[in-house]
Amino acid sequence: MKLKLTFSLIFIYTHIVLSQNFEYPITYECKNDLRFLKSSSSNTITHDFDILYYEITVNWYNVLKSSDRIYPGKVRVVARVDTLISTNQFYLNSYLTIDSVKKSNNQLNFTNSNGVLTINLDRTYSQNEIIDLEIYFRRTRTDNRGFYYYPKSSQTLENLAYTMTEPSDARYWFPCYDDPSNKADSMRLIIFVPKDFVATGNGLLERKYTIGDTTIFVWFERHPITTYLIAITASKYSMFVQNYTSKYPPFETIEIQNYQWQADSLRSVYVMRNTGLMMECFEIYYGKYPFDKYGHSTVSPFSYGGMEHQTISTIHRNWLTSDGQYGIAHELAHQWWGDLVTCETWKDIWLNEGFATFSEDLYKEFTQGKSAYFSSMNARANYYYNYNPGYAIYNPPQLFNGAISYYKGALVLNMLRYVLGDSLFFQTLMNYRNQFSYSTATTEDFKNVVSQTAGEDFSYFFNQWVYQPDHPVYIYNWKVTQNQNKYNLTFYLKQTQTHYSVYKMPVELKIQFPSSDTTVRVWNNQREQSFTFEFNDTINSVIFDPQNYILKQASRDISLDVFQDNIPQKFELLQNYPNPFNSQTMIRFSIPGKDFVSIKLFDLNGNEIKTLVNGELNSGNYSITLDASQLSSGVYFYTMKTNSFKSTKKLVLIK
Ligand SMILES: [Zn+2]
Incomplete structure (x- = not known):
């Protein structure tokens, strides 16, 4: 009885705290967010606002102390009207019980049904005006949706509460404009937990203080954040920190905070051993780590492996036992691709x-x-x-x-x-x-x-x-014809898929000679196409797409006539590919009959730099590779000449 009395006193007390108006500083950019004017398809509510700031207060004391799944909360929403038409209503997504809505301590009328909270504003607001509201709510649902609670058990080592909302379940734990398109410029989490519990959140820990038996964690994310990336996890956690020094000025130290149950802490130290190396890898390829901290909150049960909450990924406890290195890399990479x-x-x-x-x-x-x-x-x-x-x-x-x-x-x-x-x-x-x-x-x-x-x-x-769905289906065949000491390879390629007419891709062919091999790239941009090459050595075999770059089905059909598409109708010099290029590019040309062909490379001043082709060729479609590794960056021209044809094209070398 005594315990119960204490709990209800604390419940009343924290309700009072929720109602107190402590003004945390907020920042947002006072400029029009043009990107936001794009229409969004994943939310059905009318949306005339750009969210600037959420301040989400939740009291999880009773949840964690006595497994009461119902919790009270408050959200302060600051938004700017960004519609041309003035409005006197404000909408949020919400599957919560709404107790009251206040603006500057004045109560506003509202309706809350079918997942939509409609607030009648105190007056009409026009474009660029700021609306600043406080919404007092309770999560009265007892199911695990958006918000999850698990009491201590064999797989949950301490009472555990967390949020998990991708794609659209944030509205089940706090009222919000729940759409990935609209990021709040900044966001603050204020979480009440029993004093031996830890609450993790996005951004940096701004304040942590204890009143009686309640500890209050205040997390502030100063970077823009969308609702599905906002997350709280709370349990009796141990925590260890790793430090990563950014490779980019000003070479800040980024804390990696790892939260797990005490029994898992040694295991966690081992499994997290490479997080810094992963950060280094992604900083090299994707640029500076974009946030102020990173970390992991370990949970179990969890219906997913991991979830890339901004600055603090939630991971399944079984990644600690199975050493889930690539899962950890995956969630970290999301901080660039997903969160930034x-x-x-x-x-x-x-x-x-x-x-x-x-x-x-x-x-x-x-x-x-x-x-x-x-x-x-x-x-x-x-x-x-x-x-x-x-x-x-x-x-x-x-x-x-x-x-x-x-x-x-x-x-x-x-x-x-x-x-x-x-x-x-x-x-x-x-x-x-x-x-x-x-x-x-x-x-x-x-x-x-x-x-x-x-x-x-x-x-x-x-x-x-x-x-488009699916992938191309190729059939191919090749033949070698000998002409004195020369070997002409003709490679015939046909696409047979029915869902899409022509997949255009560069295709690599690995040509194997008795004691060596070479790989050439051809540009396949027709449903049926032949490619002709001349070599000095006999050819044992040709491997189509040897590195399996192309998602495809492919098979050789030796009954195919390789010459069926091999006689071009006209002379043609095609644009090199790729262009601009670094070091190597491919030049394609066609001749309808036997002819003398020269292709030369010139610089901007008309100086001849290189001879690429100079001799008699049979009719066919040809591809030659220009190796410009010895040349400096710049614009060049290549000219093809035959007895009756001349064409020049420009190419750009970028090193
Ligand atoms: Zn992912």
Whole structure:
């Protein structure tokens, strides 16, 4: 009885504390968030506001002390009207019981039904005016949705409460505008727990103080944050800190705070041994770690492996027993791809999951070399072939399908890396980061960055790999004909898939001679195409796409006539590919009949730099590789001349 009395006194007491108006400082940028004016598709409520600040107070004392799942809370919402039409109503998503809504201590009328809290404002607000409200609520649901509670058991070593909300369950633990497109400029968490408990949250611990039997944790995230990345975890945790020194000025030390139950702490020290190395890897490839701290909160049970909450990932306790290194790398990579740059709508989920999955393999390459990277990508491709549900990675019916959002997403990035080459690919990621930092991006945004960086329209690539389901089906054959001491290889390639007319990709062919081999790249942009090469050595075999870059089905059909597409109708000199390029590019040309062909490279002043072709060739489509590793950056021209044809094209070398 005594205990119970104490609890109810504390409940009343903390209710009073919730009502006190302690003014925490807030900051937000007073400028129009243009990105926010884009329409959002993942929320049904009318939305005329840009959220600037959430201050979320929750009292989990009784939850953790006496397994009472009902908790009171308060959220302060600061928002700016960003519609042209003045408004006297304000909307939030909420599956909570709302006790009152206040503006400057005046009660406002509201309705709260079907997951929508509609607040009647005290007057009409017009564009750019600030609305500052306090909403007193209680979570009266007793189910695990958005908010989870597990009492101490064999798998839950201490009473445990946490939030887990991706994609749209934040509205089950605090009233909010629950959409990935709208980040609050900053956010504060004020969490009441029994004094022997620890509450983790986003950003930095601003205050921690104890009143009686209650400890209050105040976490402040000064960076923009979207609702699904806000998280609290509370239990009787031990914590250890690792320090990582950023590779970028001003070379700050970033704390990595690891929270786990006492019995798991040694295991956690071991499993977290590489977090700093992972940070170094991702800082090298993706730029400076974008937040003030990082960390892990360990939970069990958990329906997921890990969740990339901003600055503090939630991880399943079984990662400590199974040494889940790649899961840890995955969640960390999300801090760049997901948290810093957030998918603007859930249709764009592959921008989060594909990138984080790709990052696991990039970390593998960083620590174990390129062959480990390739074998991991091959394993992902095999998984995709087995479990492909037949829909595109853009706007998937199942958001978290492993074969699509994760594996095909990663494989598409691997193909993009292959098509662009490493320097343009990583430059693209840096440009994407720089353009959309602390904001949100759509698939079209990413496509535009790729096109801008490459200096070429990449719509074809996104149409075939991102917006379309499935993958190409190739059949091919090759033949060698001998002409005196020369060996002419003709490689015939045909696409037979029915869902998409032509996949345009560079295709590598590994040509094996008796005692050596060479790999050439051809540009496949037709449903049926032949490629002709001349070698001085006899050819034993040709391997199609030897590194398995392309997601595909492919088989050789020796009955195919390789010469069927081999007689071009006209002379043609095509634009080199890639362009601009670093070191190597491919020049393609066609001749309709036997002719003398010369192709030469000139600099801007018309000085001849290099002879690429000079001799008599049979009719055919040819591809030659220009190796410019000895040349300096700049603009060059290449000219093709035959007896009756002349054409010049420009190419750009960037080193
Ligand atoms: Zn993920």
